[in-house]
Amino acid sequence: MYVTTVLGNLLIVILIRLDSHLHTPMYLFLSNLSFSDLCFSSVTMPKLLQNMQSRVPSIPYAGCLTQMYFFLLFADLESFLLVAMAYDHYVAICFPLHYTTIMSPKLCLSLVVLSWILTTFTSLLHTLLMARLSFCADNVIPHFFCDMSALLKLACSDIQINEMVIFILGGLIIIVPFLLISSSYARIVSSILKVPSARSLHKAFST
Template identity: 55%
Template sequence: MDRDNQTRVTEFLLLGLSGQSEQEEILSGLFLWMYLVTIIGNFLIILAITCDSQLHTPMYFFLATLSCVDICSSSVTIPKILVNRILGSRSISYAECMTQMYFFITFTNMDGFLLSVMAYDRYVAICSPLHYRMIMRPKLCVLLVAVSWLITNLNALLHTLLIVQLTFCSNNTLHHFFCDPYSILKLSCSDTFINDLVVFTEGGLIFLTPFTCITVSYAYIFSQVLKFPSIQGIRKALSTCGSHLTVVSLFYGAILGVYMHPSSSYSIQDIVATVIFTVVTPLVNPFIYSLRNRDMQRALGKLILQRLVLLRS
């Protein structure tokens, strides 16, 4: 492979969501609002869990980690959209594009792994409540998160290094609002067989493993719930899983809509689905978990009240 040919492309052009200037201005304002709400909402979740000792449990540890990942995930794509809009530019340098793609892969996969860990936590809480404290020890919780970080970073590094080896010629226009790896592969003028093979095998395994864990965990949960003698017990068990199931459905539903079907080019449906799991999901996660969780409502109310008292004094 001629390494010098790769320097023909020093930047990529992001066409954005619609490609039309007036619509892009409205969408940029919407994205700015969504980004601010995402940062504030998830930061409040982290702060409430950190400050309230009653929330120092495995479930809320994983929730705080998910909020941290959601903040990082939104920060990978949205700020670049806003900066380009302010500067009146559509370009992103080659190095910035590869960096953005690396962190996009990392945080997207990390979301999936965290959702699977949280599903396992709910499984232990419902199916083995007497052994919950013994099984979900702090060391195990930290280990699960650390292993998830390691796997997702190694996965992102593998895909990024493989794409860096590709040659990009004259076509540098991405019909997207960020450097999506799927779109970048289509721009390459060199053979992408190895990349496609790794995406199909290793990438598929990284995607299916947490999805399978979530499915198996909830299969056991529902089979256990059906054995409960009272309707009230069933409702209580399902209420602890409702928020998590909503987030899982939103996240994996959007990803399946984008990456699990063959397509020669991105359609508006693909763009909308991508916006859902890159922008909307991190935005709604704090609301889903706080609105359906009394402990979180109490902690957030207590936190806001304390800050108001401090401001008045």
């Protein structure tokens, strides 16, 4: 399963990179999404498979924080990229005549870079807040990877700030993308249903 995920996403990235006809906004976002999914799977699965074969499964403290950082980074990045893709679809269907003007290479690159910057910041903030905690109890994580909730259960220092940041940022990263994606596709469906001919309707849905 893991190998299939890696090879599938890697193939998508390579094909988009090599084929000049695929150098469009939609495929720019898709290639970044595939790369993010590839890295997301690679953050936890290799160590998980190694621990499954080990009699004493373990991970160093620094390695645990590193794993948590990249897990959060690529998980959040996928959410932001899905928002960008939803906006791209919205512009393509609702404003087809102005698509190339609105979805300029500069805007597309800016959306990708902004997604990376925001997710890097939030992941780094969570990791730094976790690194300041003291762990004086059992050092066995009741989870198959270094998840924030599992680590917080092992902390013996005050975790109130961590919980507050998780609640605020977690809510924003989940709710805001969900609302933006839902809004984009609601407008897409509304626009498609207004198309008079069946042929145009089929073409719009296939887009």
